[in-house]
Structure formats: C-alpha cells, structure tokens
Amino acid sequence: MLGKLIKYEFKATSRYFVPIFIAMILVFFINSLLVYANLNYVEVNEVVVGIMIALTLGVIIALSIIEIYVSAKRFAQGVFGDEGYLTNTLPVKTHEIIISKTVVMFLFGIFSLIVMAVSIGMVCVAMYSSLPPEGIKSFWDGLEQAYPFITSDLILAIVFFMISLIIGMISSPLLIFLCVSIGHLKAFVSHKYLVGILSYVIITVIVSIFSSTRFDQIFAGMNSTAEYVNPTIENNIQTMTTFLNKLSVESILQSVILIVVCYAATQFIVSRKLNLE
Numbered sequence: 001m002l003g004k005l006i007k008y009e010f011k012a013t014s015r016y017f018v019p020i021f022i023a024m025i026l027v028f029f030i031n032s033l034l035v036y037a038n039l040n041y042v043e044v045n046e047v048v049v050g051i052m053i054a055l056t057l058g059v060i061i062a063l064s065i066i067e068i069y070v071s072a073k074r075f076a077q078g079v080f081g082d083e084g085y086l087t088n089t090l091p092v093k094t095h096e097i098i099i100s101k102t103v104v105m106f107l108f109g110i111f112s113l114i115v116m117a118v119s120i121g122m123v124c125v126a127m128y129s130s131l132p133p134e135g136i137k138s139f140w141d142g143l144e145q146a147y148p149f150i151t152s153d154l155i156l157a158i159v160f161f162m163i164s165l166i167i168g169m170i171s172s173p174l175l176i177f178l179c180v181s182i183g184h185l186k187a188f189v190s191h192k193y194l195v196g197i198l199s200y201v202i203i204t205v206i207v208s209i210f211s212s213t214r215f216d217q218i219f220a221g222m223n224s225t226a227e228y229v230n231p232t233i234e235n236n237i238q239t240m241t242t243f244l245n246k247l248s249v250e251s252i253l254q255s256v257i258l259i260v261v262c263y264a265a266t267q268f269i270v271s272r273k274l275n276l277e
Contacts (some may be wrong), residue, residue, distance in 0.1 A: 002092075002096045002099065002100060005092060005096060005097065005100035006100045006103055006104060009074065009078070009100050009101055009104040010104050010107070012074065013070055013074055013104050013105070013108060014108075016066055016069075016070045017066065017070070017108050017111065017112070020059065020062055020063050020066055021111065021112075021115045023059050023062075024059045024060075024063060024115055024116070024119050025115060025118065025119055025122075027052070027055045027056055027059050027119075028056070028118075028119035028120070028122050028123060029119075029122055030052060031052055031056060031122075031123055032122040032123045032125065032126035033126070034048070034049065034052060035123055035126045035127060035130075036126040036127075036129060036130055039126075039127065039130035040130055063112055063116075067105070067108070067109065067112065067172075068176060070105070070108075071101075071105050071172075071173045071176040071177070072176050072179075072180050072196070074101060074105075075101055075173075075176065075177045075180050075181075076180050076184070078097065078101065079097060079180075079181075079270055080180070080184045094267055094270050094271040095267060097270070098174075098177065098263065098266055098267060098270070101173065101177065102170065102173050102174055102177070105172075105173035106169055106170055106173065109169040109172070109173075110169070151241075153238070153241050154240075154241050157240075157241045157244040157245050157248070158244070160244070160245060160248040160249075161244050161247070161248045163248070163252065164247075164248040164249075164251035164252045164255065165251075167251075167252055167255040167256065167259070168251060168255045170255070170259055171255045171258040171259045171262065174258070174259055174262035174263055174266065175200070175203060175204075175258060175262050176200065177262065177266045178199070178203075178261075178262040178265050178266045178269075179196045179197075179199040179200040179203065180196050181265070181266050181269040181270060182195060182196065182199045182269070183195040183196030183197075183199065184196075184269075185269065207254070207258065210254070211250075211251075211254065
C-alpha cells in the first residue's frame with residue numbers, strides 16, 4: 001500500500017514542479033545563449049539582459065517557495081482536508097501516509113538539485129565554448145595543477161558533506177508537516193494558517209540559532225588551530241577538510257534529531273488528535 005500512496009502522491013505533486021523545472025531550463029538555456037553571444041562580442045540588448053536577470057531570479061525564488069508551499073498544501077489536503085476523509089477510510093497506517101509524502105518531497109528535492117545543476121551547466125558550457133585555445137589550455141593546466149591537492153580525505157569530506165545535505169532534505173518536509181499538524185490542532189483550528197506559519201518560523205529560528213552557534217564554535221576552533229600551523233596549501237586543505245568533517249557531523253546529528261522529533265510529533269497529532277476540516 002505504501003508504494004501506491006507514493007505513486008499517487010508523486011502524480012499529484014508533479015503538476016506543481018514540472019512547469020517550474022521546464023521554466024528554469026528554458027530560462028537558463030536562453031541565458032547560456034546570451035552569455036555565448038556576449039563572450040563572442042555580439043551586442044546584447046540591455047533590456048533583454050534585464051528581463052533575463054529578473055526571470056532567472058524569479059524561477060529560482062519560485063522553486064524555493066514551491067517546495068515549501070507544496071509540502072504544506074499536499075499534507076494539509078491529504079490528511080486534514082477533503083482528501084483526508086478518503087485517506088482515513090483506506091487500510092493504511094499513519095506512518096505510511098507520512099512516509100509516502102516525505103519520500104515524494106525528498107525525490108522532488110533531488111530533482112530540483114539536478115535541474116539546477118543542468119541549468120548552471122548549460123551556462124558553464126557556453127562560457128567554456130567561448131574560450132580561445134590559450135584559455136582552454138590554461139583551464140586544463142589549472143585542473144592538472146590542482147589534482148595533486150585532491151586527496152582521499154578531501155573527497156571523503158565532500159561526500160560526507162553531501163550526505164549531510166541529503167539528510168537535511170529529509171528533515172525539511174517533516175518540519176513542514178509538523179507545523180501543518182500543529183495548526184490543525186483543535187485549539188488552533190480557527191487560526192490554523194497563522195499558527196502553522198508561526199510554528200514554522202519559531203522552530204526554524206531556534207534551529208538556525210543553534211546551527212549558527214555551533215558553526216561559530218567550530219570555525220573559531222579551526223582558526224585557533226590554524227594560527228600555529230604553517231600556512232601552506234596542503235595545510236590549508238587539511239584544515240578545510242577537518243572543518244568540513246566537523247560541520248557535516250554537526251549537521252547530520254541536528255537533522256537526525258529534527259527528523260525523529262518532527263516524525264514522532266506529527267505521527268502523534270495525526271493518529272491521536274486528528275481534526276478534519
């Protein structure tokens with residue numbers, strides 16, 4: 001049944017994301033053409049440049065907002081709204097509903113990163129294609145010079161950092177689900193939107209303050225250590241690797257705690273305090 005829930009949720013969610021994905025790829029494709037033209041000394045109208053800058057910022061902001069909006073909307077509709085009546089008559093458990101919606105939002109988070117990477121990649125290809133032969137040679141010479149400094153520890157630190165980002169992408173929708181659930185508690189139902197938004201802001205601020213404090217402590221510790229180390233490229237890379245590892249561990253621990261708390265609280269509210277609209 002979990003698979004069917006994920007399939008249904010995926011279809012219902014895709015209609016929000018697919019248009020944004022298409023718009024982003026189109027905007028960045030046009031940007032890549034403009035960059036290529038500009039680097040090849042073809043004059044580009046300033047009005048067109050201004051419009052494309054506005055569109056670029058617009059699609060990036062829209063993608064950021066749509067992830068929060070869709071997470072809240074789909075969870076509220078599917079659990080507390082009209083769909084909630086149907087969902088709660090199905091032979092599914094509460095945890096399956098939460099997991100299915102979390103999995104779908106996580107997948108679309110991954111898709112968003114891929115679309116962003118492809119979009120930026122198109123601009124980079126345009127820039128690379130515009131390089132003169134000596135520029136291309138300098139580019140590859142620079143990579144060749146940097147290669148000896150790419151150690152296994154640095155690669156592992158980057159992989160560890162990516163894992164922390166992925167785990168963070170799981171905690172994000174769960175936090176939104178919790179805030180939506182809090183807003184639909186019987187005591188707050190008449191002000192559910194306000195309570196839900198306030199809950200999200202308060203929890204986010206608390207988490208951000210804690211993260212910022214830990215980041216400052218780690219950074220201060222790294223600086224104090226670096227003062228006694230010979231500032232060579234190798235030592236700087238080692239310092240960065242150590243910093244990235246510590247930051248990743250802190251991020252993973254924080255995300256795991258947030259996932260457990262948000263999941264448990266949402267599970268409790270939905271299963272014990274369900275208040276359909």
